[in-house]
Amino acid sequence: MARLRGADDSGPEYAAYLSGVVIAFPGRRPLGPLDLIVHPGEILALVGASGAGKSTMLRLLAGLEQTPASGAVARTPGATTSFVFQAPTLMSWASVLANVALPLELAGIPRAEARTRAAAALDAVGLGDRLSARPRQLSGGMAMRVSLARALVTEPDLLLLDEPFAALDSVTRRRLIEDLHRLWAQRSPRPAIVFVTHDVEEAVYLAHRAVVLDAATGDVVEELASPGALPRPEGWRADPGYRTAVEKLAAALARSMALLPAESGSSA
Amino acid sequence: MSRLLPSLLLVAVLLVGWEIACRALNVPVYLLPPPSAVGLALVQRAPLLLSSALATFWMAFQALFAAFVLGGGLALAVSLDQTTERAVRPLAVALQVTPVVAIAPLVLIWAGLDHADRAVVALAAAVAFFPLFSGVLTGLKSADPDLERLFDLYGASPIQRLIRLRLPTALPFILEGLRVAAGLSIIGAVVAEFVSGSGATQGLAWRLLEAGNRLRTADMLAALACLMFMGLGLHAAVGALEGAVRRRLA
Numbered sequence: 001m002a003r004l005r006g007a008d009d010s011g012p013e014y015a016a017y018l019s020g021v022v023i024a025f026p027g028r029r030p031l032g033p034l035d036l037i038v039h040p041g042e043i044l045a046l047v048g049a050s051g052a053g054k055s056t057m058l059r060l061l062a063g064l065e066q067t068p069a070s071g072a073v074a075r076t077p078g079a080t081t082s083f084v085f086q087a088p089t090l091m092s093w094a095s096v097l098a099n100v101a102l103p104l105e106l107a108g109i110p111r112a113e114a115r116t117r118a119a120a121a122l123d124a125v126g127l128g129d130r131l132s133a134r135p136r137q138l139s140g141g142m143a144m145r146v147s148l149a150r151a152l153v154t155e156p157d158l159l160l161l162d163e164p165f166a167a168l169d170s171v172t173r174r175r176l177i178e179d180l181h182r183l184w185a186q187r188s189p190r191p192a193i194v195f196v197t198h199d200v201e202e203a204v205y206l207a208h209r210a211v212v213l214d215a216a217t218g219d220v221v222e223e224l225a226s227p228g229a230l231p232r233p234e235g236w237r238a239d240p241g242y243r244t245a246v247e248k249l250a251a252a253l254a255r256s257m258a259l260l261p262a263e264s265g266s267s268a
Numbered sequence: 269m270s271r272l273l274p275s276l277l278l279v280a281v282l283l284v285g286w287e288i289a290c291r292a293l294n295v296p297v298y299l300l301p302p303p304s305a306v307g308l309a310l311v312q313r314a315p316l317l318l319s320s321a322l323a324t325f326w327m328a329f330q331a332l333f334a335a336f337v338l339g340g341g342l343a344l345a346v347s348l349d350q351t352t353e354r355a356v357r358p359l360a361v362a363l364q365v366t367p368v369v370a371i372a373p374l375v376l377i378w379a380g381l382d383h384a385d386r387a388v389v390a391l392a393a394a395v396a397f398f399p400l401f402s403g404v405l406t407g408l409k410s411a412d413p414d415l416e417r418l419f420d421l422y423g424a425s426p427i428q429r430l431i432r433l434r435l436p437t438a439l440p441f442i443l444e445g446l447r448v449a450a451g452l453s454i455i456g457a458v459v460a461e462f463v464s465g466s467g468a469t470q471g472l473a474w475r476l477l478e479a480g481n482r483l484r485t486a487d488m489l490a491a492l493a494c495l496m497f498m499g500l501g502l503h504a505a506v507g508a509l510e511g512a513v514r515r516r517l518a
Contacts, residue, residue: 064417083417085414085417089412089415089418091415091433091436093439102432106419106422106424107423
């Protein structure tokens, strides 16, 4: 496990962390205190009930949330961060290529170079032949690939995904998970990936470890390491070790929700 | 063309019915002239009506342009700062709910009685201002919040955000505002011309007043028809522009 977590590399021992973060919501119970560490090069799943603050935690890691009431958020100094939302979140008026080139162009990279790199990123997700297409001409799975390419084009050290596959059919979802593993394994050093899901099978399959968030406070209550190495070998979903890990994670998720009164937790 | 056919047929039926009713019931011509008389008036007075229509159109167009520059510019400035918006919006609403007829005499005094056309432009611009201000502002603020976050994440400058995210998002709203404002600018121009009540403007509203004072009802209806055609033409032109932009953006 230590190898997979990238702890063997010389460098900082975290990609990002939250320490004692408390977030105040107007008219609601505050969230926290939250503690979480993301190791360099690891894939981490955030699992929890709706309303447990999974997305909030992800946006905190990205620096997109307002400054917390107390506590600290840190990322490796100089690290680049990318974010993939639940919806593809593409600019409908721009071509696929322009969408993917956006982060580079915003960073001031010359247009020609940005477009070349964007084309390469699209090629890597299997969309090298759809560069001039408009987002509305793409299927849901293809649009999500574009979104993924846009996140990867900056070669991020930290990639954050907020239920990226929730809206996709199971075949497309599995294919995208394999793509994500392949793209993660190609990079050196490997980026840290944090993703939010409420699908325990997805969490076990995709991640090195899954943390379960408390439905009330949003803090980490349980942590489970997935067995085996990444990327997964062919047919690994039939492996008994995988099935056991899924059941353990499902039980942990159920425990995290047991303290909730019935019919609550409707907000995301 | 086939899309327009049903409504063209309906118009034809109504006109024929009108003609027959006028003749059968012997309606006095000063009360309701038959469509044939209106058509004759249109033909006979074509040069005068055309120059009047051009005068009205030109005043409405100047007003629309001024409203676009002022309303759009103000919306752009306001969109960058919440406090400014809270300060400006009530004033814009106040301008919108004040009847243009009521402020017309005041504007006429300010413009000077020799420059009634300037007053007409100013009043029509005041009417067309709000839909443009409101449309541009709503559009600039309706970008996908997740795309806004993405621009945050990648450290976009305010100018980059405006050009690459907010203006493209706003474009359909701006065109919608333009369509509404185009119709309003003609209404505003006609109302202002009515109130000015002098021949100095020589627009279609003046033709209406003039014909009305002489009880030449057919001439009134002819001028009215010109106004209607102008409104339809402008509506269609902006609609076509909107469609073209939508196809380009979608």
